[in-house]
Amino acid sequence: MAASDLDALVAISPENVTYATGAVIWTQRSLRDRLAMVVWPREGEPTFLVAGQEAGYAGEQSWIKDIRSYVAHGDSPIRALASALREKGLEAGRIGIEMGYLSAAYHQELAKSLPELQLTPCESIFQKARLVKTAAEVELLSKAAVATERALLATYATIQPGDRERVLVGRLAENMLATGADAPSFLYMTVGPNTGYAHPSPTDYVAQPGDLVKTDCGAFFSGYQSDIARTAVIGKASPEQRSIYERLVQVHAKTIEAMKPGVAAREVFRVAVEEYKRVNIPFSLAFAGHGLGLITHEDLLLSDSESAPLAPNMVFAVETRVRWPGKAGYHIEDLVVIGDRGPKKITTFMDTEELMEL
Amino acid sequence: MAASDLDALVAISPENVTYATGAVIWTQRSLRDRLAMVVWPREGEPTFLVAGQEAGYAGEQSWIKDIRSYVAHGDSPIRALASALREKGLEAGRIGIEMGYLSAAYHQELAKSLPELQLTPCESIFQKARLVKTAAEVELLSKAAVATERALLATYATIQPGDRERVLVGRLAENMLATGADAPSFLYMTVGPNTGYAHPSPTDYVAQPGDLVKTDCGAFFSGYQSDIARTAVIGKASPEQRSIYERLVQVHAKTIEAMKPGVAAREVFRVAVEEYKRVNIPFSLAFAGHGLGLITHEDLLLSDSESAPLAPNMVFAVETRVRWPGKAGYHIEDLVVIGDRGPKKITTFMDTEELMEL
Numbered sequence: 070m071a072a073s074d075l076d077a078l079v080a081i082s083p084e085n086v087t088y089a090t091g092a093v094i095w096t097q098r099s100l101r102d103r104l105a106m107v108v109w110p111r112e113g114e115p116t117f118l119v120a121g122q123e124a125g126y127a128g129e130q131s132w133i134k135d136i137r138s139y140v141a142h143g144d145s146p147i148r149a150l151a152s153a154l155r156e157k158g159l160e161a162g163r164i165g166i167e168m169g170y171l172s173a174a175y176h177q178e179l180a181k182s183l184p185e186l187q188l189t190p191c192e193s194i195f196q197k198a199r200l201v202k203t204a205a206e207v208e209l210l211s212k213a214a215v216a217t218e219r220a221l222l223a224t225y226a227t228i229q230p231g232d233r234e235r236v237l238v239g240r241l242a243e244n245m246l247a248t249g250a251d252a253p254s255f256l257y258m259t260v261g262p263n264t265g266y267a268h269p270s271p272t273d274y275v276a277q278p279g280d281l282v283k284t285d286c287g288a289f290f291s292g293y294q295s296d297i298a299r300t301a302v303i304g305k306a307s308p309e310q311r312s313i314y315e316r317l318v319q320v321h322a323k324t325i326e327a328m329k330p331g332v333a334a335r336e337v338f339r340v341a342v343e344e345y346k347r348v349n350i351p352f353s354l355a356f357a358g359h360g361l362g363l364i365t366h367e368d369l370l371l372s373d374s375e376s377a378p379l380a381p382n383m384v385f386a387v388e389t390r391v392r393w394p395g396k397a398g399y400h401i402e403d404l405v406v407i408g409d410r411g412p413k414k415i416t417t418f419m420d421t422e423e424l425m426e427l
Numbered sequence: 428m429a430a431s432d433l434d435a436l437v438a439i440s441p442e443n444v445t446y447a448t449g450a451v452i453w454t455q456r457s458l459r460d461r462l463a464m465v466v467w468p469r470e471g472e473p474t475f476l477v478a479g480q481e482a483g484y485a486g487e488q489s490w491i492k493d494i495r496s497y498v499a500h501g502d503s504p505i506r507a508l509a510s511a512l513r514e515k516g517l518e519a520g521r522i523g524i525e526m527g528y529l530s531a532a533y534h535q536e537l538a539k540s541l542p543e544l545q546l547t548p549c550e551s552i553f554q555k556a557r558l559v560k561t562a563a564e565v566e567l568l569s570k571a572a573v574a575t576e577r578a579l580l581a582t583y584a585t586i587q588p589g590d591r592e593r594v595l596v597g598r599l600a601e602n603m604l605a606t607g608a609d610a611p612s613f614l615y616m617t618v619g620p621n622t623g624y625a626h627p628s629p630t631d632y633v634a635q636p637g638d639l640v641k642t643d644c645g646a647f648f649s650g651y652q653s654d655i656a657r658t659a660v661i662g663k664a665s666p667e668q669r670s671i672y673e674r675l676v677q678v679h680a681k682t683i684e685a686m687k688p689g690v691a692a693r694e695v696f697r698v699a700v701e702e703y704k705r706v707n708i709p710f711s712l713a714f715a716g717h718g719l720g721l722i723t724h725e726d727l728l729l730s731d732s733e734s735a736p737l738a739p740n741m742v743f744a745v746e747t748r749v750r751w752p753g754k755a756g757y758h759i760e761d762l763v764v765i766g767d768r769g770p771k772k773i774t775t776f777m778d779t780e781e782l783m784e785l
Contacts, residue, residue, distance in 0.1 A: 082459075093628055094626075095613065095615075095626045095627075095628070096625075096626050099612065099613050099723060100723060100724055101440075101527070101528070101722075102527070102724075121711070121712070122625040122626065122712070123625065123626065125623070125624065125750075125752030125753065126624045126625070126626070126627050126752065129752075129753065140712075140713045141712075141713060141714075142713045142714050142724075142728055142730050142732075143713035143730075143732075168530065168531040168532040168535075169459070169460070169530050169531075169532045169533075170459070170530060171530065171531045172526065172527050172528060172529065172530060172531065173526040173527075173529045173530065173531050173533075173534035174526040174527040174548060175527075175531075176531035176534070177526075190532060235604050235605070235607070235609075236604060236605050238604050238610075239600065239601040239602070239603065239604025239605050240601055240604075242597065242600035242601055242603075242604065242611060243597040243598055243600055243601035244597070245597065245600075246593050246594060246596050246597025246598075246600065246629065247593070247594050247597050249593070251593075251628040251629055252596075252611075252614060252628075252629075253600060253610075253611060254457060255453065255457050256610060257453075265483070266483060266484045267454075267480040267481065267484070268452075268453045268454050268480065268481065268484070269453075269484050270451055270453070270609040270610075270649075271604065271609055271610075291628075353479070354479070354480070354498075354499075355498045355499060355500045355501035356499075356500045364459075365457060365458060366458055366500075370500055372500050372501075374500075374501075394483030394484065394487075395483065395487065
């Protein structure tokens with residue numbers, strides 16, 4: 070904000086409210102109109118606005134002292150925001166707000182309520198602040214990564230032919246909490262032909278010997294996220310399964326190897342594309358990985374359109390995968406922190422060098 | 428739409444995309460910019476727009492034949508929407524779109540890309556269509572309700588002093604999948620002093636004899652939701668715990684009793700407020716319950732500001748609760764379908780008449 074000409078920043082997304090306050094307000098995610106917001110003026114103290122139901126908890130969790138509440142389904146949260154801005158003398162101020170999160174309807178309500186307010190998108194300010202992680206953030210993301218691997222390995226270790234896919238997904242959710250997560254974020258554990266889909270609902274498919282088990286999963290830890298993917302086979306892998314997996318391992322290793330500080334994100338993507346071609350695995354997605362932190366996909370995206378360079382203390386999810394819808398799919402996803410001299414994997418609990426046989 | 432002057436409807440929220448297509452696109456929830464959309468013209472066939480990753484799965488799940496995909500992180504989803512509108516000759520049409528879901532940034536992008544487009548909010552059309560449930564919807568919501576009760580009872584049945592709150596939450600998530608859910612939606616299971624909060628993160632608090640266990644939880648079933656709350660005590664209930672609970676049971680019963688077809692939603696709320704007063708339990712929330720379906724809080728809200736009458740085949744969550752932050756909390760939430768002559772509970776698996784002792 071110091072480098073901008075803004076009079077105040079308003080955070081409204083779950084990620085930036087947590088970033089600004091230290092608190093996690095779960096209903097932001099599940100009840101769309103139950104906004105939580107932070108008004109952060111250039112001068113003076115920030116104000117944290119939540120629904121009445123969350124006020125006591127927000128007070129316990131946040132370092133912000135000025136917590137105000139509106140009556141959910143009584144007041145409009147935008148009216149509460151307008152009051153807070155007016156009280157801070159900002160009714161004609163230049164305000165940075167998350168236009169990618171604020172709904173068009175709320176935007177119109179706010180503009181009508183404070184017609185002299187100048188609203189401008191502020192996502193880039195938050196994204197820039199969140200891009201390079203602090204040591205504490207790297208530590209939290211590393212612990213979260215390993216906890217999620219432990220939950221997944223604990224689940225894989227119990228899989229038997231005859232297990233229902235849906236029950237396995239539940240077991241993974243249970244193990245996530247047992248290893249320290251606050252909640253599952255996503256649980257795409259698929260078996261057999263379902264591995265051909267990226268993000269399907271779980272089914273009652275019964276696991277058979279020879280089936281692939283592919284998991285792309287993540288959980289929440291104090292508002293931060295994990296995101297890993299692993300592929301295994303029930304029983305003995307076929308030569309074809311082994312061949313596809315081994316070729317993906319090569320792509321994956323080369324992609325990670327390229328992740329040196331100073332290298333442009335798009336260079337890493339290009340290395341991945343080249344490697345898929347070299348090992349003859351089809352690849353048509355627009356990214357080979359993404360930043361990770363308070364949201365699952367944060368800057369930088371490892372894509373052809375991202376020219377920014379990697380820098381120390383950025384954290385990435387590197388994703389190597391192939392899918393044939395309704396037939397088969399393979400996915401390896403590791404988390405990597407960029408060090409001064411090169412990449413370091415923070416997913417260290419499960420070995421992904423060989424296709425795991427269950 | 429037939430009763431409106433719109434040339435097309437555009438669904439973009441998870442609930443209305445599922446309502447219009449029959450498909451569940453999970454990444455709509457977890458990756459904010461990965462839009463899924465349905466363009467439904469007054470004349471002609473609807474078009475379903477998804478990211479490439481979801482196209483195969485969307486084709487399997489939906490009855491809509493015209494499925495198109497954009498490259499996630501490559502194309503802008505709004506560009507794909509604009510193309511579809513243009514192709515249907517709707518570039519200057521009057522389009523109903525969900526302005527409460529569409530972000531202000533995407534709204535501006537769409538308006539810039541098709542400057543003659545007339546955009547108008549269309550939430551009320553979908554809400555009206557979803558308000559009275561079909562027989563199939565009532566059956567699905569009833570099955571979902573009982574499945575969630577079964578998951579919760581299975582969890583309560585295993586609680587022992589010494590259990591960690593976080594582990595119990597994981598067990599609930601596991602049981603939800605085992606009893607048929609596709610994913611947990613929310614898992615607010617709290618123990619002891621944490622019952623004083625509505626929606627906290629789970630902690631490593633260790634359950635003690637005499638502790639309350641309060642759960643407000645829900646799960647997804649083919650895109651539809653469940654939402655129930657139950658309170659129990661570990662070991663013997665104290666006279667005070669029993670007294671508070673018994674008084675809430677009275678409020679709860681009277682509130683449900685009032686839910687006859689033709690009665691205004693606000694009347695139900697007023698009955699609840701009167702009852703809280705009569706039994707001397709503090710109540711300051713703005714609603715006594717809410718409609719339930721594809722989202723957790725859908726119309727009608729049982730609040731003082733809702734004058735619409737209850738009608739047969741509406742489904743409601745009735746919530747009776749009291750909380751003292753950081754100290755104690757009690758919550759009973761049942762699902763009710765309005766019948767021709769009166770309310771019928773569809774949460775039938777757990778008895779809530781007495782405070783359950785574990």
